[in-house]
Structure formats: structure tokens, C-alpha cells
Amino acid sequence: MSEQEILAFDKADAIVDVPTHYCPGCQHGVAHRLAGELLSEMGLTEDTLLVTSIGCSVFLYNYLNVDSVEAPHGRAPAVATGVKRARKDKFVLSYQGDGDLASIGMAEIMHIANRGEKVSIIFVNNTVYGMTGGQMAPTTMEGQKTTTSPNGRDPMKEGQAIRMAEIIAQLGGTAYSARVALNNVKNIRKAKKAMKKAFEVQQKGLGFGFIELLATCPTNWRMTPIQANERVESEMIPYFPLGVYKDATAED
Amino acid sequence: MAKNGEKLFIKGNEAISRGAIAAGLKCYFGYPITPQNDIPEYMSAELPKVGGEFVQAESEVAAANMLIGAAAAGSRCMTSSSSPGVSLKQEAISYLAGSQLPAVIVNMNRGGPGLGDIGPSQGDYFQATKGGGHGDYRTLVLAPGTCQECYDLVIEAFDLAFKYRNPVMILGDAIVGQMKEPVITREVKEHDAAEGTEWRIEGAKDRDHRIIKSLFLTEGSLAGHNQALQAKYDDMAKSTKQELFETEDAELIVVAYGSIGRIVKSTVRKLRAQGHKVGLFRPITLYPFPSEELNKLAKQGKKFLTIEHNLGQMVEDVRLSIRTITDSDFFGFMPGNLPTPDDFEEPILKSLGGK
Numbered sequence: 323m324s325e326q327e328i329l330a331f332d333k334a335d336a337i338v339d340v341p342t343h344y345c346p347g348c349q350h351g352v353a354h355r356l357a358g359e360l361l362s363e364m365g366l367t368e369d370t371l372l373v374t375s376i377g378c379s380v381f382l383y384n385y386l387n388v389d390s391v392e393a394p395h396g397r398a399p400a401v402a403t404g405v406k407r408a409r410k411d412k413f414v415l416s417y418q419g420d421g422d423l424a425s426i427g428m429a430e431i432m433h434i435a436n437r438g439e440k441v442s443i444i445f446v447n448n449t450v451y452g453m454t455g456g457q458m459a460p461t462t463m464e465g466q467k468t469t470t471s472p473n474g475r476d477p478m479k480e481g482q483a484i485r486m487a488e489i490i491a492q493l494g495g496t497a498y499s500a501r502v503a504l505n506n507v508k509n510i511r512k513a514k515k516a517m518k519k520a521f522e523v524q525q526k527g528l529g530f531g532f533i534e535l536l537a538t539c540p541t542n543w544r545m546t547p548i549q550a551n552e553r554v555e556s557e558m559i560p561y562f563p564l565g566v567y568k569d570a571t572a573e574d
Numbered sequence: 575m576a577k578n579g580e581k582l583f584i585k586g587n588e589a590i591s592r593g594a595i596a597a598g599l600k601c602y603f604g605y606p607i608t609p610q611n612d613i614p615e616y617m618s619a620e621l622p623k624v625g626g627e628f629v630q631a632e633s634e635v636a637a638a639n640m641l642i643g644a645a646a647a648g649s650r651c652m653t654s655s656s657s658p659g660v661s662l663k664q665e666a667i668s669y670l671a672g673s674q675l676p677a678v679i680v681n682m683n684r685g686g687p688g689l690g691d692i693g694p695s696q697g698d699y700f701q702a703t704k705g706g707g708h709g710d711y712r713t714l715v716l717a718p719g720t721c722q723e724c725y726d727l728v729i730e731a732f733d734l735a736f737k738y739r740n741p742v743m744i745l746g747d748a749i750v751g752q753m754k755e756p757v758i759t760r761e762v763k764e765h766d767a768a769e770g771t772e773w774r775i776e777g778a779k780d781r782d783h784r785i786i787k788s789l790f791l792t793e794g795s796l797a798g799h800n801q802a803l804q805a806k807y808d809d810m811a812k813s814t815k816q817e818l819f820e821t822e823d824a825e826l827i828v829v830a831y832g833s834i835g836r837i838v839k840s841t842v843r844k845l846r847a848q849g850h851k852v853g854l855f856r857p858i859t860l861y862p863f864p865s866e867e868l869n870k871l872a873k874q875g876k877k878f879l880t881i882e883h884n885l886g887q888m889v890e891d892v893r894l895s896i897r898t899i900t901d902s903d904f905f906g907f908m909p910g911n912l913p914t915p916d917d918f919e920e921p922i923l924k925s926l927g928g929k
Contacts, residue, residue, distance in 0.1 A: 386783070392669075394669050
């Protein structure tokens with residue numbers, strides 16, 4: 323290390339020291355790091371069983387230093403249920419994008435929440451299918467152009483963007499449901515706190531923990547990273563309000 | 575749980591359930607569909623009593639995917655369904671095979687295609703033995719013909735699943751699932767508690783983290799993976815099982831499996847009493863198919879007739895097994911009807927006298 327280099331922070335033990343494969347400005351990397359830091363800080367690294375899903379985020383297993391299993395498209399909540407039922411003593415974490423969770427996997431996410439499985443699911447909402455090349459997602463916003471909504475999403479034909487954090491909050495087994503954003507430092511700090519709560523309800527055996535992260539996809543939005551962050555603030559947050567929709571630890 | 579040697583009068587579906595629990599089943603995931611509902615019903619009541627987990631999933635799709643999670647964690651796990659439900663499970667079965675995970679899947683085959691009917695049929699032979707889901711993979715398939723075999727083969731299925739790290743299917747039908755017979759239970763050898771510890775996910779402590787996956791993007795890695803799978807399938811073929819009945823001096827060998835094999839056995843008995851030289855070859859392992867054993871009989875100059883409760887599926891494997899020597903006739907009893915031993919007399923006599 324040269325004299326000019328300063329070590330600003332230590333790498334958390336749950337994070338693998340490898341170069342990222344994500345596009346510039348993509349916030350999967352931020353989400354991964356928050357998850358990794360929390361696992362380390364909460365002493366969960368050696369006890370975590372990770373379920374990874376389909377899409378850009380499938381490679382999460384290369385970034386987190388925890389044992390993992392890969393789920394088919396949409397089925398991560400079912401796979402996570404199987405893992406948790408087999409190993410109730412372990413911390414089970416799953417991670418899904420919007421197409422994976424709110425489209426093909428809608429049944430599985432609803433029922434894992436309703437059963438109250440003691441697992442934590444991180445949901446990355448960037449309003450588009452990333453890995454497959456920018457097609458319309460269930461969270462694509464009205465008027466948003468994608469490769470399969472070239473004239474902009476039309477609610478009369480294609481419906482409205484689905485708000486998952488609110489839906490999950492209404493299901494019987496949900497102990498925590500919140501929506502946060504990764505568009506600036508302040509929101510990233512809040513996101514980490516919310517993720518911690520989602521992890522804690524699992525540790526306390528209170529039920530299902532769900533955290534929705536509003537994130538960017540500059541490549542498929544055809545934007546610069548800065549423009550993408552601005553879009554999160556000006557378009558996404560007004561439609562997908564940030565906040566805690568259910569918190570079993572706050573009741574009574 | 576049943577003790578060693580206890581004699582019970584139970585349905586095939588219950589025999590499968592009891593056998594699975596005796597084999598150390600820890601997680602069962604299911605979804606109701608006729609004619610296999612006795613299995614999830616039994617599991618919901620009995621599995622929790624022995625410390626196991628029962629989940630009635632939201633769909634057959636979810637149930638099969640729960641298997642992936644439980645199997646990855648090294649648990650002895652099972653799901654059961656019937657034809658249309660098994661179609662829904664096929665994606666997960668492909669992932670289980672691709673991820674090299676052990677699990678047991680029961681298919682109490684009903685009539686099809688589509689919704690078909692709830693009666694017995696052998697229409698799922700192709701799906702069970704040729705892969706069923708996407709990609710180059712095979713599922714080990716065992717076909718019970720009696721309630722006792724339902725009990726015994728499910729126990730064997732768990733051992734094979736862990737031996738090969740591969741899904742194993744029990745292929746039955748509404749006849750063997752719904753009929754009641756005496757079943758003698760047995761004390762099952764405790765499986766090694768360390769089973770699966772060398773590959774399962776259990777928390778990365780003092781070692782590198784493990785990734786159980788079926789995605790192989792680096793050039794050449796999928797080819798290597800497929801070669802390893804193929805080597806497993808080749809090894810499985812060394813220990814196929816079959817029943818030979820009155821084959822020694824037989825001129826005609828009837829090849830039939832599962833419930834139909836059982837019914838044909840009665841026909842063979844009757845025809846033998848009348849002096850006809852007929853015998854039965856009943857494959858118990860359907861994949862890998864017991865080709866070598868069948869080929870030995872072909873070399874002895876036997877004639878062959880394949881009888882199935884479908885339009886002709888296993889007959890292709892029979893023909894492949896004996897193709898360099900002879901051929902097989904085929905008689906398909908139409909799904910949608912229930913055969914009796916008498917239904918097979920005429921086709922057997924016709925084959926015996928023909929050629």
C-alpha cells in the first residue's frame with residue numbers, strides 16, 4: 323500500500339473479494355454489500371443458507387461467502403421454504419428481482435408470506451427485466467418504454483405497476499414488510515436499517531421478513547447512472563412510496 | 575412407526591407413506607390430486623409425530639421446488655402426485671438432476687393426456703423414463719407391482735437417491751395405490767447421519783462456501799457436467815431389477831410392468847395350467863431399463879409380447895433391448911378401462927401361435 327492509499331473500511335467476512343460483473347451504475351452491488359455487511363455484523367455468516375434466483379442477481383452466490391442453492395425462475399420462495407423446513411436452526415436468505423418475484427413467482431411469494439416461513443427475502447425492484455435485455459416487468463411504470471412495451475406501458479392493456487411491499491404486508495404470516503431505495507447515501511443507510519429489521523424478525527421467529535429495494539438499471543433504462551438515480555427520486559418513489567408497511571416488533 | 579415384521583393390511587399409497595417414514599423421511603411437500611391423496615393425508619398426520627415437516631404447498635410446482643431446498647440441505651425429502659401434477663413438477667425435477675440433488679418423487683399415474691381420468695394407466699412411461707423435463711438427464715424409476723413393493727421400493731429409492739445424488743421416481747398407478755394387501759414392515763437400517771455432509775449446504779464454516787447449482791456458463795463446464803451425469807447413468811444400469819416368472823422353458827415371454835405385470839402374472843398362471851409355454855418378464859427398474867437381462871432371453875430364442883396399459887411406450891425399450899436378435903409384439907390395453915387377467919389371454923395366445 324502506498325502512502326497515498328488509505329484503507330477506508332474493512333471488507334466484511336461475508337463478502338467475497340472478487341471484481342463485480344454488474345453494469346456501471348447498477349445497484350445490485352450496493353444491495354449485495356448491504357446484505358453481506360449485515361450478515362457479518364449480525365454474526366450470521368457461518369449460519370446462513372442462501373437461495374439465489376434467476377436474472378442478473380443469480381451470481382449473488384459468487385459475492386457472498388455463504389453456502390447457497392440456485393432456484394428456478396420465480397421459485398426461490400418455495401426453495402427457501404424447503405431449506406428452512408430442513409434446517410430450522412439456520413438463517414435463510416433469498417434474493418429476487420421484480421420479474422422473478424412479482425411475475426412468474428407471484429404465487430410462491432404470496433404463499434411463503436402467508437405461511438409465515440421464517441426466512442428473509444430481499445426484493446430488488448428496478449421496473450425492468452435486466453438480464454434478458456430490458457423487457458416489461460410487472461413493476462414497469464405507466465408510460466415506461468421497454469423492449470416489449472415500445473410505446474410505453476399502457477395500463478388499459480398491460481395493467482399498472484404492482485406494489486409488492488403493500489401486498490405482502492397484508493398477508494397473515496408477514497412479520498416485516500418495508501420499501502426503501504438505494505438512490506442516495508441517506509436512503510442506503512435507511513435501507514440497511516430496514517434490512518436489519520427484516521433479518522431480525524427471522525431470528526426472533528416472528529415470521530416472514532420482506533424488504534423491497536428500489537434500484538436502478540441504467541443499461542436497460544438507457545440512462546446514465548446519475549440520470550437513473552434521478553429517475554428513482556422523481557418517478558419511482560412517488561409511485562412506490564418508501565416506508566414500513568408492517569412491523570410485528572412495533573405492534574402493541 | 576411400524577415395528578420390524580409387523581403385518582398390516584393397507585393400501586399401496588399407505589405402504590409408500592409408511593416406507594418413506596421408515597426410510598428416514600424428514601420433509602414431505604405435496605398438493606392434493608387424485609388418486610394419490612392418501613399420501614399427503616397420511617404425511618400430514620404422521621410425519622410431524624416423528625419430527626418431520628409436512629407442507630401442503632400452494633401448487634405442485636411449489637411442492638417440487640421445496641424439494642430442491644430440502645434436498646440441498648441434505649434432508650431425506652419426498653413429494654407425490656399424479657400425472658398432470660407430475661407434469662408441473664418436471665421443471666424442478668430437471669433442476670434436481672442438474673444440481674445433483676437426491677429426492678424421491680412418487681407418481682401414481684392416472685389416465686391422460688390432459689386431464690384424462692382418475693383411473694389407472696401407464697401413459698406416463700415416456701415422461702418418467704426419458705427425462706420429462708428439459709435437458710439431458712434421467713430419473714431413476716422404480717415400478718412397484720404390489721403393496722409390499724410399494725413399501726420396499728420407496729425405502730430403496732432413498733438409498734439410491736443419495737447414492738447417486740439424483741431424483742428417483744416411484745411410478746405406480748391407481749390400481750397399486752388404491753388396492754389393499756398385507757404388507758410386512760421391516761426395521762430399516764439407520765442411514766448414516768453424515769449422509770450428504772460432503773456436499774450439502776449447512777453453513778460455510780472453516781471452509782470455502784458451497785454453491786449448489788445447475789448453471790454452467792464457462793465454456794466446457796457444461797460438457798464436463800453432462801459427462802459426469804452420463805457416467806452416473808451408466809453406473810445405475812449395472813443394478814437393474816426385474817422379476818422373472820416361468821421364463822425357463824417358455825416359448826413366449828410377456829414383458830409387462832407394475833400393476834399390469836401383476837395382472838399378466840395371473841394370466842400366465844392360468845395359461846400354464848392349460849399347458850401353454852408362456853412366461854413373464856416384469857421390469858422393476860424402468861430406468862435404466864433391464865436390457866441385458868431381456869437380451870439374454872432373446873438369445874435363448876424366445877418370442878416376445880409387450881403388454882402395457884397405454885398405446886405403446888415401454889415396447890420401444892423392449893425392442894431396443896432385443897433388436898439385434900428378434901422383435902416384440904405389442905398389446906396395448908386402452909387407458910380408461912380396467913383390465914382383468916382374462917383380457918390378456920387372447921393376445922398372449924395369438925403371439926404364442928404367430929410368426
